[in-house]
Amino acid sequence: xxxxxxxxxxxxxxxxxxxxxxxxxxxxxxxxxxxxxxxxxxxxxxxxxxxxxxxxxxxxxxxxxxxxxxxxxxxxxxxxxxxxxxxxxxxxxxxxxxxxxxxxxxxxxxxxxxxxxxxxxxxxxxxxxxxxxxxxxxxxxxxxxxxxxxxxxxxxxxxxxxxxxxxxxxxxxxxxxxxxxxxxxxxxxxxxxxxxxxxxxxxxxxxxxxxxxxxxxxxxxxxxxxxxxxxxxxxxxxxxxxxxxxxxxxxxxxxxxxxxxxxxxxxxxxxxxxxxxxxxxxxxxxxxxxxxxxxxxxxxxxxxxxxxxxxxxxxxxxxxxxxxxxxxxxxxxxxxxxxxxxxxxxxxxxxxxxxxxxxxxxxxxxxxxxxxxxxxxxxxxxxxxxxxxxxxxxxxxxxxxxxxxxxxxxxxxxxxxxxxxxxxxxxxxxxxxxxxxxxxxxxxxxxxxxxxxxxxxxx
Amino acid sequence: xxxxxxxxxxxxxxxxxxxxxxxxxxxxxxxxxxxxxxxxxxxxxxxxxxxxxxxxxxxxxxxxxxxxxxxxxxxxxxxxxxxxxxxxxxxxxxxxxxxxxxxxxxxxxxxxxxxxxxxxxxxxxxxxxxxxxxxxxxxxxxxxxxxxxxxxxxxxxxxxxxxxxx
Numbered sequence: 001x002x003x004x005x006x007x008x009x010x011x012x013x014x015x016x017x018x019x020x021x022x023x024x025x026x027x028x029x030x031x032x033x034x035x036x037x038x039x040x041x042x043x044x045x046x047x048x049x050x051x052x053x054x055x056x057x058x059x060x061x062x063x064x065x066x067x068x069x070x071x072x073x074x075x076x077x078x079x080x081x082x083x084x085x086x087x088x089x090x091x092x093x094x095x096x097x098x099x100x101x102x103x104x105x106x107x108x109x110x111x112x113x114x115x116x117x118x119x120x121x122x123x124x125x126x127x128x129x130x131x132x133x134x135x136x137x138x139x140x141x142x143x144x145x146x147x148x149x150x151x152x153x154x155x156x157x158x159x160x161x162x163x164x165x166x167x168x169x170x171x172x173x174x175x176x177x178x179x180x181x182x183x184x185x186x187x188x189x190x191x192x193x194x195x196x197x198x199x200x201x202x203x204x205x206x207x208x209x210x211x212x213x214x215x216x217x218x219x220x221x222x223x224x225x226x227x228x229x230x231x232x233x234x235x236x237x238x239x240x241x242x243x244x245x246x247x248x249x250x251x252x253x254x255x256x257x258x259x260x261x262x263x264x265x266x267x268x269x270x271x272x273x274x275x276x277x278x279x280x281x282x283x284x285x286x287x288x289x290x291x292x293x294x295x296x297x298x299x300x301x302x303x304x305x306x307x308x309x310x311x312x313x314x315x316x317x318x319x320x321x322x323x324x325x326x327x328x329x330x331x332x333x334x335x336x337x338x339x340x341x342x343x344x345x346x347x348x349x350x351x352x353x354x355x356x357x358x359x360x361x362x363x364x365x366x367x368x369x370x371x372x373x374x375x376x377x378x379x380x381x382x383x384x385x386x387x388x389x390x391x392x393x394x395x396x397x398x399x400x401x402x403x404x405x406x407x408x409x410x411x412x413x414x415x416x417x418x419x420x421x422x423x424x425x426x427x428x429x430x431x432x433x434x435x436x437x438x439x440x441x442x443x444x445x446x447x448x449x450x451x452x453x454x455x456x457x458x459x
Numbered sequence: 460x461x462x463x464x465x466x467x468x469x470x471x472x473x474x475x476x477x478x479x480x481x482x483x484x485x486x487x488x489x490x491x492x493x494x495x496x497x498x499x500x501x502x503x504x505x506x507x508x509x510x511x512x513x514x515x516x517x518x519x520x521x522x523x524x525x526x527x528x529x530x531x532x533x534x535x536x537x538x539x540x541x542x543x544x545x546x547x548x549x550x551x552x553x554x555x556x557x558x559x560x561x562x563x564x565x566x567x568x569x570x571x572x573x574x575x576x577x578x579x580x581x582x583x584x585x586x587x588x589x590x591x592x593x594x595x596x597x598x599x600x601x602x603x604x605x606x607x608x609x610x611x612x613x614x615x616x617x618x619x620x621x622x623x624x625x
Binding site (some may be wrong): 018019020021022023024025026027029030031033034048051053054055057058061062063066067070073074169201265266269270272273274276277280294296297298299301302303304305306307308310311317359360361363404409 | 466474475477478479482483484485486487488489491492495496508509510511513514516517518520521523524525527529530531532533534535536537538540545548549551552555556557559560563564567568570571573596599600603
């Protein structure tokens with residue numbers, strides 16, 4: 001039992017050391033290695049476990065599911081560099097800008113469609129903030145409302161397919177689910193795929209969009225002074241041709257990618273590859289692709305991809321050592337001893353993740369925490385798709401929650417000084433309430449998540 | 460040329476060169492899809508090469524990513540620190556975490572790759588990639604930590620310069 005406490009000490013130490021700010025990938029692996037070294041000296045850690053390390057790294061290199069990650073990143077970065085998001089926002093706001101709340105709704109829709117390119121919460125909120133905050137303020141939107149809409153829609157893209165977070169979560173859930181079933185003595189385990197997670201995220205994602213839009217409409221009706229309609233000016237006279245050009249190609253691309261995965265026609269990797277190719281063709285069609293820009297896209301893809309996978313390598317060293325100290329048994333013992341059975345365990349895990357979301361991003365939590373708690377919770381009989389989506393929305397909520405939420409920090413960084421921090425906090429609170437309401441709804445009616453994957457994949 | 464410049468230049472050149480593989484992955488995946496759905500032909504070696512290009516991208520690109528400061532940090536406190544404070548964090552991080560981790564991984568990976576070379580390992584899939592590819596890829600498990608360690612040393616030198624400057 002003492003050894004298991006070492007594992008928990010390792011977990012806490014890693015979190016504390018991470019706060020110093022050295023890159024996550026090396027901190028995770030390095031701290032774990034130090035613990036393992038001390039453990040080997042005191043005889044509490046089996047040194048032979050570490051010899052499996054190169055094979056683990058090779059396993060990550062050979063993971064076919066995760067090949068979709070760099071391809072989706074490539075697609076997202078291409079769309080971003082080709083100014084397709086900007087075009088989309090301009091056109092939509094020209095189209096709806098004269099309506100009350102029209103600009104707010106446009107920002108929400110753009111966030112939903114295009115914000116998911118990198119999987120880094122900070123990056124998407126910064127992009128959305130730079131793109132839309134100046135326009136919103138200029139058109140007389142109150143800082144509160146603007147900040148709330150940007151933070152919420154900037155983080156929303158993370159959980160709406162096709163997002164790389166869902167690809168990673170899908171991969172982690174697959175192995176957690178297999179492990180859970182093996183422990184339950186099921187030797188012909190059922191599987192869960194990235195496609196399942198995409199399908200599962202669709203209804204909850206659209207539900208959130210709907211709730212955001214309803215809220216924006218309500219504010220537009222009851223507090224019109226914080227969201228004035230925009231008087232028509234020359235910028236707003238968008239022609240149908242313009243609307244068609246800005247709207248149809250990117251929408252068609254996103255729907256084709258998502259549709260082919262959901263229809264089971266293409267694997268996520270295939271869809272991502274073709275999507276990236278489509279994005280390139282789109283950029284060429286708009287004369288937005290020079291050699292220099294292509295190189296920017298490739299280099300940016302390489303850096304994001306390397307960042308993600310080095311965290312995965314660091315996290316896998318961490319979990320190797322954590323298991324070596326019996327940490328997974330410790331976590332199981334704790335979760336199983338909680339009052340309220342599986343409900344109690346889920347609530348505690350969600351709370352812990354919510355708090356970890358104040359310091360760690362989606363990627364780290366997916367690779368470090370989910371593999372530890374996932375198998376235990378799934379062995380208690382939870383549906384893997386439901387658990388995955390609940391985790392995703394829970395984390396998104398955490399990123400929005402004052403005073404520590406990631407999204408708020410990053411928006412603060414790009415917001416002009418006349419937008420005060422308390423205004424940003426006040427602006428997101430309604431959205432946090434919406435998130436919590438959605439989580440509650442999904443907990444009471446799990447079918448909202450599990451129905452669509454069941455229909456599509458018959459699992 | 461100082462060692463710092465040399466290491467930075469190595470990372471930069473290899474990173475830029477390797478980034479072309481991302482484009483190759485996009486093109487190759489599209490070809491695979493066309494082959495599969497139009498000509499009903501599955502090409503295992505092509506699929507495998509996309510996977511391995513992906514592996515080469517993130518492994519060989521790791522040092523380049525470090526050079527360009529894109530390995531994410533938990534920066535709640537880090538971003539508020541002075542330049543000197545950051546340099547101290549980087550110095551301690553490189554010495555305590557990055558170098559030992561890379562050294563250990565490279566050491567362990569040496570036997571791992573050597574074994575693959577000695578048995579002339581090939582792909583387990585029929586129609587998969589032919590010999591030297593698998594041992595070559597296993598050797599990347601040595602290349603990554605060595606390259607990252609060199610870039611880490613460059614980071615170390617930079618941090619020491621900043622700390623000494625006062």
